[in-house]
Amino acid sequence: MATVDLIGIKKAFGPSVALADFSLSIASGELVCLLGPSGCGKTTALRILAGFERPDAGQVVVEGRDLSNDPPEKRQFGMVFQDYSLFPNMTARENIDFGLKVQKRPAAERTQIIDRMIEVTALQEHADKYPHQMSGGQKQRVALARAIATSPKVLLLDEPLSALDAKVRETLRDEIRRLQLEIGVTTVFVTHDQHEALAIADRVGVMSNGRLEQLAPPRELYENPANAFVASFIGTVNKMPAAGLDDGRWQVLGRAVPGSRPATGGSSDIAAIRPEQVAVDPAEDGPAVVESVSFLGPITRVIVDDEGHGRVFADIISADAAGLSPSQRVRLRLRDDVADVVLIGE
Amino acid sequence: MSVGVKRYRVGAILKYVFLVAVGAYFIVPMLAMARFAFQAVPMALLTPEKLFSGWSFSGLGTALTDPEILSAAKNSLMLVVLAIILNLVLLVPLAIVTEVRNPGLRPYLTAFTLLPWVIPPIALVVGVAATFRATVPWFLASIFSLVPFYALWAMPFTYRALDAGLQAINARTLYEAARSMGASLGTIIFKVLLPNMRASMVAASALTAAMVLGEFVFASLLLKRTLPTEMVNYQRGDPRGGLALALFVMVLTALAIGLVVRSLRRRGLNVQTTGL
Numbered sequence: 001m002a003t004v005d006l007i008g009i010k011k012a013f014g015p016s017v018a019l020a021d022f023s024l025s026i027a028s029g030e031l032v033c034l035l036g037p038s039g040c041g042k043t044t045a046l047r048i049l050a051g052f053e054r055p056d057a058g059q060v061v062v063e064g065r066d067l068s069n070d071p072p073e074k075r076q077f078g079m080v081f082q083d084y085s086l087f088p089n090m091t092a093r094e095n096i097d098f099g100l101k102v103q104k105r106p107a108a109e110r111t112q113i114i115d116r117m118i119e120v121t122a123l124q125e126h127a128d129k130y131p132h133q134m135s136g137g138q139k140q141r142v143a144l145a146r147a148i149a150t151s152p153k154v155l156l157l158d159e160p161l162s163a164l165d166a167k168v169r170e171t172l173r174d175e176i177r178r179l180q181l182e183i184g185v186t187t188v189f190v191t192h193d194q195h196e197a198l199a200i201a202d203r204v205g206v207m208s209n210g211r212l213e214q215l216a217p218p219r220e221l222y223e224n225p226a227n228a229f230v231a232s233f234i235g236t237v238n239k240m241p242a243a244g245l246d247d248g249r250w251q252v253l254g255r256a257v258p259g260s261r262p263a264t265g266g267s268s269d270i271a272a273i274r275p276e277q278v279a280v281d282p283a284e285d286g287p288a289v290v291e292s293v294s295f296l297g298p299i300t301r302v303i304v305d306d307e308g309h310g311r312v313f314a315d316i317i318s319a320d321a322a323g324l325s326p327s328q329r330v331r332l333r334l335r336d337d338v339a340d341v342v343l344i345g346e
Numbered sequence: 347m348s349v350g351v352k353r354y355r356v357g358a359i360l361k362y363v364f365l366v367a368v369g370a371y372f373i374v375p376m377l378a379m380a381r382f383a384f385q386a387v388p389m390a391l392l393t394p395e396k397l398f399s400g401w402s403f404s405g406l407g408t409a410l411t412d413p414e415i416l417s418a419a420k421n422s423l424m425l426v427v428l429a430i431i432l433n434l435v436l437l438v439p440l441a442i443v444t445e446v447r448n449p450g451l452r453p454y455l456t457a458f459t460l461l462p463w464v465i466p467p468i469a470l471v472v473g474v475a476a477t478f479r480a481t482v483p484w485f486l487a488s489i490f491s492l493v494p495f496y497a498l499w500a501m502p503f504t505y506r507a508l509d510a511g512l513q514a515i516n517a518r519t520l521y522e523a524a525r526s527m528g529a530s531l532g533t534i535i536f537k538v539l540l541p542n543m544r545a546s547m548v549a550a551s552a553l554t555a556a557m558v559l560g561e562f563v564f565a566s567l568l569l570k571r572t573l574p575t576e577m578v579n580y581q582r583g584d585p586r587g588g589l590a591l592a593l594f595v596m597v598l599t600a601l602a603i604g605l606v607v608r609s610l611r612r613r614g615l616n617v618q619t620t621g622l
């Protein structure tokens with residue numbers, strides 16, 4: 001287990017800046033997801049951490065030691081790639097054995113580790129198969145077993161689930177987390193899928209334009225986004241005008257509530273309101289019209305066209321949404337259980 | 347019949363028309379050549395009515411036992427082996443290093459490896475021969491002086507086959523995966539990349555062999571005795587036997603390449619991406 005610190009990393013490819021003063025500290029045994037849209041710099045950060053790219057400035061410190069100038073083969077990291085990158089000329093067992101052979105471990109120890117890896121990744125039936133004889137999910141399990149077999153200081157996962165179908169993705173995602181907790185390896189997981197990140201990470205780092213916008217546990221990220229980008233990138237958000245009141249509270253959707261910062265009378269801001277914080281009341285003289293009603297099982301998503309706020313998303317418990325239908329006139333309000341709102345600036 | 351179905355049928359018919367036309371373009375001259383080579387009938391009388399008369403393989407038998415032809419064939423086979431070795435020794439490391447360490451150089455290298463086909467053989471021979479004559483005249487005098495020319499001439503084929511092979515196995519990611527596990531460059535090349543490049547190396551070798559077995563210009567300009575130059579000589583004395591021999595070599599080469607492809611497919615190696 002190891003602590004990881006990326007300190008003031010800068011990296012540009014020609015005129016394009018991939019990382020601009022990027023810093024990140026990861027505790028020992030922690031799983032951090034780097035999440036962001038394409039081109040935000042998350043893969044570059046991972047490749048710099050792995051040693052495949054050299055930063056223009058900044059340091060990569062692992063267990064207190066500066067590894068910035070060490071090549072990948074000296075870092076003792078394990079890495080899993082998006083396209084599996086299994087060696088086609090080797091069976092699953094031989095692939096797992098590769099790193100152990102490189103480390104010159106004794107044969108008996110290698111066999112023991114390989115057997116354990118095959119067992120924990122449930123590959124018993126596929127151990128002697130070549131990559132072209134396996135499915136995508138099986139291949140990625142071999143890649144994972146291969147990466148952790150060498151007891152790496154840090155495990156790096158570069159969009160490991162992107163090439164898999166939805167069902168396998170979900171199963172393997174949970175397997176990765178189970179294994180990571182079991183062996184306690186410090187892990188960096190790069191993904192563009194927010195559900196994946198929120199489901200397995202201890203902390204999620206949301207990136208945009210080469211910067212870390214916010215690094216926080218999934219719940220905090222969702223409930224207290226640091227800015228408009230994070231708010232709109234994580235989940236769905238309604239950006240509602242908030243009017244400042246003299247008592248320090250904010251007027252949002254007809255209700256006065258405390259905000260993430262106190263208001264001054266006459267000030268204005270934008271509040272990030274999640275769909276589940278919005279209530280939709282049928283009202284014949286209401287200022288809003290239901291655009292669509294989508295049944296999603298336990299909840300129903302209602303899209304409302306509101307005169308003052310434009311398109312508003314509301315997630316309502318399906319039992320309470322039975323009376324709503326498209327073209328119906330309604331009134332929106334903030335749910336009674338919303339204690340405060342997050343302000344994300346103008 | 348709907349318009350869609352009609353279009354589909356016209357398309358299907360056109361496909362076969364083109365297939366037959368291309369086949370005829372390739373096969374008709376071969377058949378004419380075979381009739382001339384193997385039918386003991388004067389050329390003016392090689393009419394459709396005489397299609398089944400006078401067939402004989404004695405000309406080919408005589409050519410195949412000619413000591414000059416056998417000695418030239420031996421030379422050519424030796425040149426095939428040496429040209430393949432030189433080409434692979436030069437281009438395999440170059441292709442690997444370019445792909446895994448400097449992928450930005452790939453387009454330049456692709457263009458550079460086409461140069462042998464841009465420069466006319468006569469210019470190559472004059473330039474390179476002048477260099478050899480001034481530095482290693484004994485080398486220019488030997489049959490081995492053809493090896494660098496053949497390696498150079500086959501380079502566009504060889505490089506493309508190797509490059510396609512590296513792309514097909516996603517060599518760069520394999521290299522990075524192996525590095526992340528602590529492997530040295532030597533281990534990566536010998537344990538990971540080369541075993542997965544077998545198909546492309548065999549393809550590159552087969553293409554080089556086919557090219558060397560058919561190459562005439564360099565050998566003729568450098569006054570060397572290879573199978574193609576000797577076949578031309580032989581044909582002057584025995585046109586039918588010479589053509590029979592040319593057909594025989596062509597069929598043999600095609601069969602050899604076919605066998606290589608078959609053996610690659612049997613081993614589950616992908617041949618479509620290697621240019622064969």
